[in-house]
Amino acid sequence: MTRLRLGQVEYLNCLPVYHALEEGLLPLDAELIKGPPTRLNRMFLEGGLDITPISSIEYARHTGQCLILPGLSIAADGRVASILFFSRRPVTELEGKKVLVTTSSATSVVLLRVLMEHYFHVDVEFCPCAPDLNGMMSRGDGALLIGDDAMLAHRQVIEQELPLIVTDLGQAWKDFTGEKMVYALWVIRREFAAAHPGETAAIAALFQRSREMGMADVPALIKKAFRRTGLPRPVLDDYFTIIRHDFDQDYRHALLTYYDYAYKSGLLEERVKLQVWGEE
The missing domain is CATH 3.40.190.10 (Periplasmic binding protein-like II)
Structure with a gap:
C-alpha cells in the first residue's frame, strides 16, 4: 500500500485533532498535507488526498466519492468565534x-x-x-x-x-x-476504504485517540496556537472551549438541517443522506 496522504486544515479549529500527531505522541506513517479548506477540498476530489477534513457542503456535493469517518467533525453549538x-x-x-x-x-x-x-x-x-x-x-x-x-x-x-x-x-x-452547526467532516475515499478496511479502522481510531489527547492538554494547544497566531491567551482559551469535534446524532441532525436549507436555496441539487464508514 502506498503511503497515506492526509489533509490538515491549517486553522486552529483542527489543532486539537492533529496536535498529538504533529508532536509525534502517536505513531503516524502518513504524509500530512496542510492548506485552507478549499485547497484540501480540491485536492481530495482530484485524488490527491486519501483522507481529509472536507467542507460540509462539498461532502454533500460529492457523496459518491467518499465516506464520513465516524465520530469526528468541526462544529460548534452556537457562537463559533471563527x-x-x-x-x-x-x-x-x-x-x-x-x-x-x-x-x-x-x-x-x-x-x-x-x-x-x-x-x-x-x-x-x-x-x-x-x-x-x-x-x-x-x-x-x-x-x-x-x-x-x-x-x-x-x-x-x-x-x-x-x-x-x-x-x-x-x-x-x-x-x-436552534441547531448546532457542522462546518467540516473527516472523509475517506470510497475506493481506499473498500480496499483497505483494516487500515481505515486503524486511522479512524487514531484520529479519535489524537483528539482525546489534544483536548486533554489544552494548555499545550494554547501555547502552540499563541506561537502561530499571537492571539491573546484568553481568546484562545475561549476558542478551545467552544469549538467541537463531535458527530453524534444531534450534530447529524443539525447538518441535515443545513443541507435542507442549502437545497431550498438552490445551492444543492438534491437532498443528502449521510454515509458513515462502518455503518453501511
Missing part, C-alpha cells in the same frame, strides 16, 4: 449591497447565503475575494472571513476600534434554527 461577517451597518440593512466572501471557505459561504435569504431576508451581491479585511471592506459593505483570518480580523476591529459590526454566523444559525 466564522465571522464584518459589516458597516446591520446585516438586515444590506439589501442590494456588495459583500465579499473569502475564497478559503465553501461551507461558510453557503451558510451566509442561507442566512441572508431565510433569516436576515436581504438580497446582496456576493463576490469572492482573498481573505483580507481591509481589502474586502474597501470593495464592499460586508466581508466574510473564516478560521484564523476571522479571529485575527476580529482582534483588529477591537484593538483599532474600527466602526464595524461583527456577526458570528454560528450564533446567527443557532438563533435562526
Whole structure:
C-alpha cells in the first residue's frame, strides 16, 4: 500500500485533532498535507488526498466519492468565534449591497447565503475575494472571513476600534434554527476504504485517540496556537472551549438541517443522506 496522504486544515479549529500527531505522541506513517479548506477540498476530489477534513457542503456535493469517518467533525453549538461577517451597518440593512466572501471557505459561504435569504431576508451581491479585511471592506459593505483570518480580523476591529459590526454566523444559525452547526467532516475515499478496511479502522481510531489527547492538554494547544497566531491567551482559551469535534446524532441532525436549507436555496441539487464508514 502506498503511503497515506492526509489533509490538515491549517486553522486552529483542527489543532486539537492533529496536535498529538504533529508532536509525534502517536505513531503516524502518513504524509500530512496542510492548506485552507478549499485547497484540501480540491485536492481530495482530484485524488490527491486519501483522507481529509472536507467542507460540509462539498461532502454533500460529492457523496459518491467518499465516506464520513465516524465520530469526528468541526462544529460548534452556537457562537463559533471563527466564522465571522464584518459589516458597516446591520446585516438586515444590506439589501442590494456588495459583500465579499473569502475564497478559503465553501461551507461558510453557503451558510451566509442561507442566512441572508431565510433569516436576515436581504438580497446582496456576493463576490469572492482573498481573505483580507481591509481589502474586502474597501470593495464592499460586508466581508466574510473564516478560521484564523476571522479571529485575527476580529482582534483588529477591537484593538483599532474600527466602526464595524461583527456577526458570528454560528450564533446567527443557532438563533435562526436552534441547531448546532457542522462546518467540516473527516472523509475517506470510497475506493481506499473498500480496499483497505483494516487500515481505515486503524486511522479512524487514531484520529479519535489524537483528539482525546489534544483536548486533554489544552494548555499545550494554547501555547502552540499563541506561537502561530499571537492571539491573546484568553481568546484562545475561549476558542478551545467552544469549538467541537463531535458527530453524534444531534450534530447529524443539525447538518441535515443545513443541507435542507442549502437545497431550498438552490445551492444543492438534491437532498443528502449521510454515509458513515462502518455503518453501511
